Amino acid sequence: MNKRIRVMTVAMGMVVGGVVVGMGAAQAAIFGGVDAGALWESNFTGATGGLAAQSVLMGVYSGYVGAYKGFDKNRGAFVVSANLQANRLRRFTVLDNDVFGGSVGVFHDLGQNASMLATVGGEAVRFSNSARDLATYMARLHFKEGSQTLWVGETGEYDDARGQENFSTYRGYSATLAVNWKPITSDVITLSAARAHDRYNIPTASIRTSDAGSLGWLQELGHGIYVRAQASREYVTVAGGPGFHTTIYAAGLGATF
Known part of the structure; x- marks a missing residue:
């Protein structure tokens, strides 16, 4: 499975969950x-050297x-969550997969319009x-600071992926910096940059790094309903080999809810 897609979708769920926790004032909520x-x-196949990208x-x-359940006079909360995801490809259907995951963590208001969310969890990809x-x-460790109309988020993540096939087994880390702007009450515009560094369990070309920039937009339609759009450009390098771009x-x- 393409790690970039997994990171993108999981991060979205984490951020949404964190926002809900940050808004809550009750002792416990779902x-x-x-x-x-x-x-x-x-360029899903990572084509390089003039090869045709697919x-x-x-x-x-x-x-x-x-x-979540609040503590410290509701300045913090213990958080638990579960997620599932189905990825269906129009081509390369052999890579269709289902993801089942969960996490536990702690949220805390740091004062001065800043907060922190730390989680540990796991996922099974089938x-x-x-x-x-x-x-x-x-x-994962996520920090947020700023106002209700303009805020910055920083996320650091460590991954340990294990599978039967060496080319999909890796350990690595990623870091993301995102600037969020809410020009009106129903819109959020996000500009982000991310870097990932992974070491795979293979004898050659084991280190893979990626740098990505993204522009995202979310429009709230009311009653918790939203539409979203995102465009990303990524450059990937593999130790001992050429790099490639993908959009x-x-x-x-x-x-x-």
Whole structure:
């Protein structure tokens, strides 16, 4: 499975969950959401050296549910969540997969319009060919600071992915910096930059790094319903080999509660 897609969709669920926790004033509450969308990538196969790039169109269908309980006079909260996701490719259908995951964590208001969310969790990725199945364990630390109309988010993540096939088994980390602007009450515009560094369990070309920039937009339609769109450009390098560029467009419709 393409790691970039997994990181993108999981991060979206984490951020939505974190926002819900940050808004809550009750001692305990339940939150959740569903999302259905499409994603297109221009160079899904990572073609280099003048080879023809092959694109892919994917349907991404996800949902999550969680709960939190406040502590420290509601300045903090313990958080638990579960998520599932189905990825369906129009081409390369052998890579269709289902993702089942969950996490636990702690949220805390740091004062001065700043907050922190730390989580640990895992995901099981299931393919029709069980030899491709993958289990990923993750630790994330997310900070947010700013106002209700303009804020910055920083996220660091460590991944440990284990599977039967060496080319999909890796350990790595990623860091993301996002600037969010809410020009009106129903819109959020996000500009972000991310870097990932992974070491795969293969004898050659084991280190892979990627740098990506993204522009996203979310429009709230009311009653928790939203539409979203995102465009990303990524440059990937592999140790001992040439690098390649890829462009990713994503759009979807979802709802939160």
